[in-house]
Amino acid sequence: MRAGRPVATILLALGLVGAVSGCGAVQQANDTANQVGAAADKAQLCVEALSLAGFTPNVSDPQKALDETQAKAEELNKLAEKAGDATLKDAINGVSDTMSNVTLNDLDPTRLADWTQKKVDQVAKLSAACG
16 A cells, blocks of 8 residues: 555646646637737727828818817727827827817818828828837
């Protein structure tokens, strides 16, 4: 009977080693799944943010264009709050700030090109953050 005890101890130890190794593999698989999920979340945020950032106001009705642009900016703010990536969050906020700070003067046909260029620059930063 004494010979059986060391064998049982060895088998128990091997079982524990196997269980610990299995936990490591499960943790690694979980980490990989989380990384894939985060990438999918970032991709979804980028799709939504770029769609909102691509909004072009119809300046034939300046007040409506102003309201719609500021509404899109608010939607971008909400997306930025969901971004876990600081670079992406900053890029979304940059576009949002440009859109929320638009004025009726910015939408005047003589000044629209300047505001549009600022927005295009911010959208380029957003595209880079998404890439």
